[in-house]
Amino acid sequence: MAEVIGVPALFTGLVDLASSTVGGRALLASDDFFAEKEKLTLPASAAFDPATYTDRGKEMDGWESRRRRTPGHDWCILQLGVPGVIRAVDIDTSHFLGNHGPFGALDGANVPADTSPEALRDEVEWIPLVPETPLKRGSSNVAAVTDARVWTHVRLHMIPDGGIARLRVYGMPAASASGERRDLASMLNGGQAVVASDSFFSPIQNLILPGPSTYMGNGWETRRSRPPGMDWIIVKLGQPGRLDTITLQTHHFKGNFPDRAQVDAICWPDAPASHLVNADWSPITDLVRLAADAEQSLAVTSPGPWTHLRLRIIPDGGISRMRAWGTPQPDLTADAAVQRMNGALTAAALSRCCGAKAWVRAMLAAAPFASPAHLHGTAEAAWWRLGDGHWREAFTHHPRIGADVESLREKFAATAKWSAGEQAGVGAASEATLQALVAGNQAYEASFCHIFIVCATGLTADEMLKRLQDRMGNTPENELRIAAGEQAKITRLRLNKLLEEA
Numbered sequence: 001m002a003e004v005i006g007v008p009a010l011f012t013g014l015v016d017l018a019s020s021t022v023g024g025r026a027l028l029a030s031d032d033f034f035a036e037k038e039k040l041t042l043p044a045s046a047a048f049d050p051a052t053y054t055d056r057g058k059e060m061d062g063w064e065s066r067r068r069r070t071p072g073h074d075w076c077i078l079q080l081g082v083p084g085v086i087r088a089v090d091i092d093t094s095h096f097l098g099n100h101g102p103f104g105a106l107d108g109a110n111v112p113a114d115t116s117p118e119a120l121r122d123e124v125e126w127i128p129l130v131p132e133t134p135l136k137r138g139s140s141n142v143a144a145v146t147d148a149r150v151w152t153h154v155r156l157h158m159i160p161d162g163g164i165a166r167l168r169v170y171g172m173p174a175a176s177a178s179g180e181r182r183d184l185a186s187m188l189n190g191g192q193a194v195v196a197s198d199s200f201f202s203p204i205q206n207l208i209l210p211g212p213s214t215y216m217g218n219g220w221e222t223r224r225s226r227p228p229g230m231d232w233i234i235v236k237l238g239q240p241g242r243l244d245t246i247t248l249q250t251h252h253f254k255g256n257f258p259d260r261a262q263v264d265a266i267c268w269p270d271a272p273a274s275h276l277v278n279a280d281w282s283p284i285t286d287l288v289r290l291a292a293d294a295e296q297s298l299a300v301t302s303p304g305p306w307t308h309l310r311l312r313i314i315p316d317g318g319i320s321r322m323r324a325w326g327t328p329q330p331d332l333t334a335d336a337a338v339q340r341m342n343g344a345l346t347a348a349a350l351s352r353c354c355g356a357k358a359w360v361r362a363m364l365a366a367a368p369f370a371s372p373a374h375l376h377g378t379a380e381a382a383w384w385r386l387g388d389g390h391w392r393e394a395f396t397h398h399p400r401i402g403a404d405v406e407s408l409r410e411k412f413a414a415t416a417k418w419s420a421g422e423q424a425g426v427g428a429a430s431e432a433t434l435q436a437l438v439a440g441n442q443a444y445e446a447s448f449c450h451i452f453i454v455c456a457t458g459l460t461a462d463e464m465l466k467r468l469q470d471r472m473g474n475t476p477e478n479e480l481r482i483a484a485g486e487q488a489k490i491t492r493l494r495l496n497k498l499l500e501e502a
Helices: 039-040 117-122 204-208 334-342 347-353 357-366 372-384 388-395 404-413 413-422 425-427 433-450 460-472 475-502
Strands: 025-029 074-092 104-109 126-134 142-144 152-161 165-173 190-195 232-248 261-267 293-299 306-314 321-328
Touching: 025 117, 025 142, 039 074, 039 357, 074 104, 074 117, 104 232, 126 152, 126 460, 152 165, 190 204, 204 232, 204 321, 232 261, 334 475, 347 357, 347 475, 357 372, 357 388, 372 388, 372 475, 388 475, 433 475
Parallel strands: none
Antiparallel strands: 025 074, 074 142, 074 152, 074 165, 104 126, 104 152, 190 232, 232 293, 232 306, 232 321, 261 306
């Protein structure tokens, strides 16, 4: 039984487009006298048994040509199992020590799937992707690919001859142009498993592999949680789409399937994986109980459109496959409500939410947004990419906590109404608390060289004063970041107010 290995950490989020697991195959080679070209695409790591020989020589787990006695070099043409954009390749020479290929190179082509091997050899125009590169013996040989076009086939050059154990072609599957209903999560349709809380027993990409799971290690399984909690996995759909059904399979998981599961969704194109972990997810299925070695279909209660799914399993265990059935919807900004949202996001309006000019420019550059979740996620990501000076600039657009309404009107006319509402808790404060706030603000500014920032919505004056006093013991570096976090909360609330006004 073949082992299914995970993608190395260096290529997390990418798929081995050439793996036989997704249908990749070697079509034609100049020579494979000692070891078959078909082994190049096997998902398992290459193995070595010093005692095994064939009638042609030492048995090697890879592709090996005979010793070349004529000019030229050896090559092998492969069809990718999933057409896609190639980001990196690994020409792996594991166990080939005195017989490895000294140099390697890779070309790409984008041609119809039914192009014959002979036409690929004789007629197709190949584009260089990796130039001739020295190969280390018995090890991985990784190279980046910068050409961002979609490829269907690759041609591996081994110069002049020798052996290569595996060819890994790491990339991003290309989505189909068809608008028909399909499994939008499938790797074959461009889906990607992005990140998971845990994948101790098996790689996350297994969840969206084509075809049924063939054994327990061919699914996604987490370790036992201690104490029992919840695990999750996030999948980017191959295309944004409207969903109608989620299918969960626990095939081969009998004593280790999850007790319950639920699926959430978000509409945030090209979301950074790190920001998705704590993003604004919406449940789109009921919380359901699962069974051993079975398949269960879940009705989607909110069709979307969505760009990502989050499968939550309680408390832990294994899911062999997840299918997300629906129809692609590439235009995410056509909805009238989304258009009104984007129409409200002018430079002046965004400046009311956050006074950092660099943040406003970043938001305008990222527009239009596909959903409120997309807007909020981009706002948060853009804020934390700014520098200290930008944060301090944003702070200057706030009045001091406890400032009176007249000062709000005079200095902060654009946001006076919002600021007054956010600091409503000051209105009922005692004279002693107000005086303490004034003194506290002065001490704070002397220590940190910027005003005290707190997301005051819902706080009483005494609670604001307590937070100010608690934060006086922070180092300037830590306090700046704490204040930046408060500004991020304020920005989020003001963006919501802006959308309500629109």
